[in-house]
Amino acid sequence: MREISYRDALREALVEEMRRDKSVFLLGEDIGRYWEGAFKVTKGLAEEFGEERVRDTPISESAIIGTAVGAAITGMRPVAEIMFGDLTTLAMDQIANQAAKIRYMFGGQAKVPLVIRTPFGGGVNIAAHHSQSLEAWFMHVPGLLVAAPSAPYDAKGLLKAAIRSDDPVMFCEHKLLYSVEGPVPEEDFTIPFGVAEIKNEGEDVTVVATLFMVVKALEAAKTLKKEGISVEVVDPRTLVPLDKEAIVKSVKKTGRLVIVSEDCKTAGVTAEIAAMVAEEAIDYLDAPIKRVAEPDTPIPFSPPLEKHVLPDEKSIIKAVREIA
């Protein structure tokens, strides 16, 4: 199978869905022909689909999501790009109070087929306002689906599924994944939400990881294999719905669990998964659950500082060794 980057996989998903369905359109800051997206995901799209369907917006995050919500409840399928995940905070009312609640609050009268694409994550030295991982915020809001693809294949399949969903999707990307390459079929395919993938089969320890941390967990697994520790890497791929069954099944097999996520440790992705496993499979655990996460700090700028707070291969290896 041909290999393409995560960025190109996302673009391919957008192009295919826009060709397939006229109600799909894109809006966001600098996504059009003059800049083509801060991370170039929308490169070439304005040329093919025109400025009506690939809309540059003012710097107005709240109105970007608000207009997307209004368009979604009246027959369109908007895909909004928020340039950095940190900036979703500016649109939080529209995301959490409007998009997420409309279907339920209006008794099922409306659907909100809206996708919000945004990159999270650190590692590129752009400090506290452009490096956070806020996926858990959205997991906490009933009414939002949350996708978090770690590989080009997943990025394409999940984005296509997200665009076809009748409910709002927070589509979490990661800055350091855009250039990562991997096999992606050229044909039309979707990946259902709520289905995890075992990225590496193993026997001794389960490592549940998301987004860029999947890449790091796979590197850690390779290193640990040389030491004779067999690591199973489980990528939930979507955080809402969460494939509890796949995680629990792996835990039952290995009896040991490390959860890795780049977001803050407190009330974060790792906390939710740990609580779920404690509820559903605690009797199968042969060791305490270990969590590898950001230690509840703003993301610092200076490279040695940022490196210190972000989870990486080393911190994953350390956690696995402690319970293996």
Place this chain on the structure above:
Amino acid sequence: MNKDRLIWMYKKMLEIRLFEEKVFELYGQNLVPGTIHLYAGEEAVAVGVCANLRKDDYIVSTHRGHGHCLAKGARLDKTMAEILGKRTGYCKGKGGSMHIADFSVGMLGATAVVGAGIPIAAGAGLSIKLRGTEQVTACFFGDGASNQGTFHEGVNMAAIWKLPVLFVCENNLYAMGTRQNRVMLAESIATRASAYGIPGVSVDGTDVLRVYEAARAAVQRARRGEGPTLIECRTYRHMGHSRIDPATYRPREEVEEWLRRDPIQRLRRGLIEGGHLSDAEVQVLERAVAKNVESAVEFAMESPYPSSEEALDDLYA
């Protein structure tokens, strides 16, 4: 203006007034859960605007939304049932007074976050533009909402994209207890339109004919693809902000002056003096409206509450 439209407007305004009086009465009997924000006094705004709209046009509403719903054509009974938290309500009891929606008549719902509906209305306008229909969207909001960032962002977005939207500001002078002149220096909210390069007009919101005319011009402009208009309707709520509010922060003379300008009495006088309806005809119409409101109350009262498991319906994530 033609007689049928005038009569429709009178009937609608009266319907809203009597409906709100009923809600107030039921609230006093502990039959309405939560709180209520009544539209009494502001009827000319919703009715004057909606008289220009087609069924497939959209409106976006607020926490003070009962009047918007009824003016756009929502049913009295299902609206009342929703306010009472009944299963037969528009939102099956999930929304209540502050979140009524009726998508079947283009009523896209009431949001209770002040100003949040403004970009949503712009989005409905964008959808119209992309689908290439001749619909328009009317967005109702208050003077308080015009101080939200969403007002700036949403009106600007609609302006630059020439979206078919009417931004209808119901300036009732008070955002809860805060008088307009304490929180903005501009005397007229309509002047804010110039910041976005769109027309802004300020009309007497107690005169349904003035509201109707301003909205008609704005709807025509929107349908021609020329973009949005900001219409400030100067109005007054006859009651407090919400049920618990005695509104003592409003000077008595001010309240009395605005009560004298009651929009319904004003139109009633116009209808009779203009020879459109006789006294007797007006009374027949009024009895009919009262009866409709009464049946809506009966329907709502007799309707069952949702069963507790229905709290888990319409979930997906």
